[in-house]
Amino acid sequence: MKRREFLHRAAYAAGAAWLQPKALANTELALPTLSRKFNASDTVALGSTGIRTSRLAMGTGTVGSGHHSHQTALGIKGLSDLLLNGYDHGLRFFDSADSYGSHPHVAEALKHVPRDKVTVLTKTWARDAANARADLDRFRRELGTDYMDICLMHCLTEGDWTERFRGVMDVLEEAKQKGIIRAHGCSCHSIEALRAAAKSPWVQVHLVRINPIGAYTDAAPDTVVSVMREMRANGHAIVGMKILGQGELRNRQDEALRYALSLDLLDAFTIGAESKFEQEDLILRIAAV
Numbered sequence: 001m002k003r004r005e006f007l008h009r010a011a012y013a014a015g016a017a018w019l020q021p022k023a024l025a026n027t028e029l030a031l032p033t034l035s036r037k038f039n040a041s042d043t044v045a046l047g048s049t050g051i052r053t054s055r056l057a058m059g060t061g062t063v064g065s066g067h068h069s070h071q072t073a074l075g076i077k078g079l080s081d082l083l084l085n086g087y088d089h090g091l092r093f094f095d096s097a098d099s100y101g102s103h104p105h106v107a108e109a110l111k112h113v114p115r116d117k118v119t120v121l122t123k124t125w126a127r128d129a130a131n132a133r134a135d136l137d138r139f140r141r142e143l144g145t146d147y148m149d150i151c152l153m154h155c156l157t158e159g160d161w162t163e164r165f166r167g168v169m170d171v172l173e174e175a176k177q178k179g180i181i182r183a184h185g186c187s188c189h190s191i192e193a194l195r196a197a198a199k200s201p202w203v204q205v206h207l208v209r210i211n212p213i214g215a216y217t218d219a220a221p222d223t224v225v226s227v228m229r230e231m232r233a234n235g236h237a238i239v240g241m242k243i244l245g246q247g248e249l250r251n252r253q254d255e256a257l258r259y260a261l262s263l264d265l266l267d268a269f270t271i272g273a274e275s276k277f278e279q280e281d282l283i284l285r286i287a288a289v
Contacts, residue, residue, distance in 0.1 A: 032262050040283040041090025046119075046267050047237025049183040049204050051149055053119035056286065057093035057239065058086045058279070059272030060102035063246065067101030070274050080108035085276045087113055089283055095239075095270040096143075097123035097154060098135065103142035110144055120145065121239075123154035123187060123207075129167035136175055150205050151181045159192030162200045169202050185237070191219040191227070198230040205237045207270075212259040215245030228265045240269035253282070257289045 040056035060079065062070040071079050083094060083106065094109065096102040106120065122139055126132035139148060151172055158164055172184040185205030188194040197203050208231075209217040210224050217224055231238055240260055243249075249256040260269055273279035 034258065034261055034289065038261050038286055038289065039090075040286045041092075043092075044267050046150075046183070046205060046239070048235050049150075049237055051119055051182060051237075053149075053268065054090060054092040055268050056086075056091055056283070057095040057119075057121070057268055057270035058083055058091055059095045059241070059270040060105065061095070061097055061100035062272035062274065064097060064100035064102075067099060069100040069102065069272070071272055072101045072105060074105075074274070076105050076108050079105035080112075082273065082276060082279060083109040084112055086273075086279055087118070089280065091283075092117060093119045093121070093268060093270070095121050095272075098139065099123070099125060099154060103139065107142060107144040115145060119149045121150040121152065121205075122148055123152045124168075125154050126168050126171075127165055129171050132168040132171040136171070136180055140180070147180055147182065149182045151175070151184055152205065152207055153184075153186040155189045156186050156193040156197070157188070157190040159190070159196055161186075161193055162196050162202065173202070183237075187241070188218060191223065194218050194224070194227050198227050198234065198236070201234070203231075203236055205239060206231055207239050207241050208266075209242040210240050210260065210263070210266075211242055211245045211249060211256055213245060213248060215248035216242045225263060225265065228263070232265055237267050238265055240266040243269050243271050253285055254289055257286055261286075261289060 040054065042055040043052055044055050045052050060069060060071040074082065094106050096106045120143060124132060124135040126135050140146065153168060175181045176184055183204040185203045186197050187207035188197050197206055208228060211217065212221060214221050228238055243260050244253060244256050260266055271282060273282055
């Protein structure tokens with residue numbers, strides 16, 4: 001097994017370690033009534049990045065690792081058609097990553113829409129400056145675009161990552177200054193890494209795992225929410241993920257969506273549909289909630 005693949009699997013396993021008891025997963029939660037209507041296609045601002053996009057991002061990495069995911073299993077045409085179907089329904093946010101293997105699928109979709117009308121987010125596993133530079137060049141080739149809107153450091157678990165991986169942070173900041181990316185940030189897979197991210201002035205965009213039962217999150221929901229409040233106070237953008245608990249809440253979607261929207265902390269959130277039916281059903285559910 002290659003070293004990067006080993007590290008990826010190890011970090012993924014660590015990230016999946018937190019699970020609330022099954023009893024909680026079957027407990028109905030009392031959630032507040034929403035004060036306004038929401039739509040998946042709402043135009044939202046991502047913190048202070050200047051990026052405006054749709055509230056719902058189209059995830060391409062359900063159980064994504066080893067350059068494969070449930071979405072990439074649809075094939076390049078299948079997934080690109082799914083992204084374009086979302087675009088036709090007002091979704092403007094493509095959520096990809098090197099580890100999902102979804103760059104070619106996003107590239108195919110980008111051939112059919114105005115580049116400046118969509119937000120392309122991707123993620124790098126680089127942990128040193130040289131690999132970060134190489135990834136930025138490769139990603140642009142794979143995506144068929146001159147720039148990426150958001151590039152995140154993927155799956156951080158170390159509490160001291162802002163010191164340990166400073167070289168990567170510097171490369172991404174340089175890329176932002178050159179217009180190669182518009183914003184940078186991170187996705188975290190431990191509460192220690194999440195807390196460090198909240199305090200870092202370098203982070204512009206957070207990808208945060210949050211749902212009402214704490215499935216595949218970094219800590220109990222209340223703990224994660226408290227860190228998110230710190231992020232918001234520091235002017236950072238927050239994009240939620242694991243909204244449906246990687247399938248744990250597949251039969252409680254309305255409850256999970258109401259929870260995410262009631263927090264009033266998420267600029268946007270990403271969910272990976274696996275068919276046009278699922279995608280359109282999700283859009284309708286967000287409007288109904």
